[in-house]
Amino acid sequence: MKTIQRTDWHPTLLDPTGTREAKPRISGKTMIMDKGLGWNAFEDMLETAASHVDMIKIGFGTSPLYPHHVIKQKIEAAKARHISVYPGGTFLEVAVANNLVDEYFQTVRNLGFTGVEVSDGTIELDRSARSRLILKGLDAGLTVYTEYGKKCWGSTIELRSLIQTVAMDVRLGAELVTIEGRESGVGVGIFDQNGDCKDEQILEVLANIPNRNLLLWEAPQKSQQVHLIRMLGPEINLGNIGAQDILALEALRRGLRSDTFIFPNQPKAEEIYELNYDI
Template sequence: MNKTTVKSRWPEGLSDPSGSRQPKPRAKGRTMIIDKGIGMHAFEDLLSTSGQYIDIIKFGFGTSPLYPPEVLRMKIDAASKYGISVIPGGTLLEAAVRLDVVPGFFRQALACGFTGIEVSDGTINMSRSMRNDLIRDAISLGLTVYTEYGKKLSGSRIDIRHFAETAEQDWACGAELVTVEARESGKGVGLFDEQGEYREGELGAILEAIPNMDRVLWEAPLKEQQVYLIRELGPNVNLGNIPVSDVLTLETMRRGLRSDTFGLHREPYIDYMI
C-alpha cells in the first residue's frame, strides 16, 4: 500500500504566534516532564507526538531501580534520540546519600545511560560541602546536573536570600539549572499555597534577588501555575514537573495558541469579526 506524504504546511507564523520559541537545543524555555512509570508503548507515543517540545525527562522519585533493566534502558535510549536529557529523580540520590552508596549510584546511572542527575535535599539535610561535591563529581563523569531548591514538607516556603545564595553556589559548581521545588502536586510548597495558587508578592521578591531567570526552572504541574508563570516571565520560562499528558497543552500556551495566553506576546487583541 502506498503511503501518502503530507507536503503542505500551515500558514507561516501560525505554529508560533508568539514568535519567540527556539528549536532544540534550547538555552531557555525548557520543559521538564515527570514520568511516574508509563509503559514503553505510551512512552514511544509521547516522544513521537511531543518529543520536540520536551527538553528533560525525569523518572520521578525513586522509580528507576524498580524498572526491568531492559525497559529502563529502552526508555532512556529512545528519549536520547530526541535530544532529551534523561535523569533519575532527586529522591533516588538522596536515598543513596542516606545509605552511603553514592559511588554505586553514579556507576549505575551511567550504566543505564542517564545523561544527567538531579541533586536535591528535599527530604534529607545536606551540607553545602556535600552538595558541592555531588555536583562536581557528577560533572566530572560527564553528567549534566540539575539542582533543586526547597523542602518537600507541606508548608515549606522559599527563603529568598538563602535561595539566591544556593543558586549562585550551585551555578558556580557547574549546575545547568536550579529548580524551585513544588512537588508533584504543586500544592503547599515553595511558590504555591495549599490550594496550588501563587503566593502574592513572592515571585517579585525572587526576581529582585535573582534577576536572570534563564537558569531557574519552576516546578509547575498545574495549568493555572503554568499560565501564571508564562504571563509573568514570558513564554520562555523554564517549567518542570509537567505531566506527560500536558506537553502539547503547555506548548500551545507558550506560543499563544490557547485562550489563556492568546495574543500575550504580540500586538494587543483585535476583534477580527466583521
C-alpha cells in the same frame, strides 16, 4: 544543531507569540516528570511531542523498579531525540542516606542516563556535601540539575538561602536550579495551600537572581502554568509537567489557547510583564 520541526502551517499560526526557539534552547525549557509510563506510552509520547521536551525526569526513586530492558529503552529513546534524561533527586537522597553514592553514580552511568538531580528535599545536606555531589556528577560526565526547597507541607522559599544556593550551584557547574513544587503543586515553595502562586515571592526571587534562565519552576497544574506564562512570559523554564500535558503546555507558550491568546498588535507576555512588574 537545532532540531527543526517540519510544518505546513504559516509561521504565525504555528507560533503567534513569535518567541519559541527550536532545540537546543537556553530558555523556555520543558521538563517532563515520568511517574511510571510503560514503554508503549513513552514511545508514543516521544513520537508525538519530542520536539517540545527538553528534559525527562524518571520521577522519585522509580528508576530501579522498571525491568532493565524498559529503563534502557527509555533512556536510549530520549537520547536519540536530544532529550536529557535523569533519575529523580529523591533517589540520590536515598543513596546518600545509605552511603551508596559511588554505587549510585556508577549505575546511573552504566544505564546511560545523561543527567543527575542533586536535591535535599527530604534529607539535610550541608553546603560542602551538596557541592561534592555536584562535582561528582560533573566528573561522571553528567549534566547536573539541582533543586532548591523542601517537600514537606508548608515549606517556603528563604530568599537569602536561595540566592546563595543558585550562585554556588551555578558556579560549580549546575545547568539549572529547580524551584521545588512537587508533583502536586500545593502547599510548597511558591504555591500556597490552594495551589495558587505567591507572586510577591516570585518577583522577589527574580529581582535578586542575575539571570532568570538559571531557574526551572516546577508547575504541575495548568492554572499555575497559565499564571507563570502570563506573568513572566512564554520563555520561562517549567518542570514536573505531565506526559499528557506536553502539547497543552506548548500551546499555552505559543498563545494557541484562550488563556494566553495573543491578538494582533497586542503586547506580548514579556512586554506586559515589563510594564507591570518593575523589578
